Amino acid sequence: MLYCGKCLTECSDDRTTCPECGAALKPGTTPPTTAPRGEGEPWVALMRVRRPDSAAIISGLIQSEGIPVETINKAISEMPVPSVTYAGYFEIWVPADHATRARGLLNEARQGTVPCPSCGHMSAAEEPRCEYCDTPIGAPPG
Numbered sequence: 001m002l003y004c005g006k007c008l009t010e011c012s013d014d015r016t017t018c019p020e021c022g023a024a025l026k027p028g029t030t031p032p033t034t035a036p037r038g039e040g041e042p043w044v045a046l047m048r049v050r051r052p053d054s055a056a057i058i059s060g061l062i063q064s065e066g067i068p069v070e071t072i073n074k075a076i077s078e079m080p081v082p083s084v085t086y087a088g089y090f091e092i093w094v095p096a097d098h099a100t101r102a103r104g105l106l107n108e109a110r111q112g113t114v115p116c117p118s119c120g121h122m123s124a125a126e127e128p129r130c131e132y133c134d135t136p137i138g139a140p141p142g
Contacts, residue, residue, distance in 0.1 A: 001029050007048040007089075010103050011071070011110075017114050019122070020049060043070070044099045046092045051120075055090035058106065065105055067098045 002025035002076050003010045004018035011018065011025055018025060046062075055071045062069040075088030094102045113122040114137060116130035121126075129136055 002027055003029060003071070008045060010107060017108060019071050019113075020054075020120075025109045032092075042096045043093045044096045046094050046099060046102055048074075048089045050078050052090060055092060058092055061105060062092070062094060062102050066100070067094055067102050067105075069094050069102075089102055 001012060002015065004021060004022040004023050005026050006023045007018060009020045010016050010029060015025060020086055047058070049058065052073075057077065059069045059071050070093045072091045072093060073088065074091060110122070112125050114125045116133060116135055118135040118136065119130060119133040121130055121132045123130055123137060125137075127137055
């Protein structure tokens with residue numbers, strides 16, 4: 001098993017870069033990143049994503065399997081900020097005792113998909129073009 005030290009995504013051993021953020025993968029499983037959540041059980045950061053729509057899709061997938069999930073927006077938001085692109089990310093948190101199952105769900109959902117080289121949208125591997133930006137799936141970024 002490999003994991004991304006940047007966004008905490010776990011991946012299969014046949015990859016060298018993270019499908020979420022493109023960073024180089026590290027050997028092993030994601031190290032625990034725990035934080036107490038009130039008086040209940042500890043929660044762990046499952047992964048980080050850059051886009052709010054990705055965070056919503058991932059949270060929805062996890063919730064659909066009955067796993068509690070919380071999305072935390074880690075955006076830099078000093079206003080007014082003229083002409084600055086979005087600088088931040090979203091963290092997906094789950095209870096520590098559900099983390100292994102949640103990672104398994106994400107790995108299952110990721111099988112058979114590839115990231116678009118231009119926008120990063122995950123598409124079915126057999127799709128010729130990205131459904132969001134119309135870039136050919138096998139094309140280099142441009």
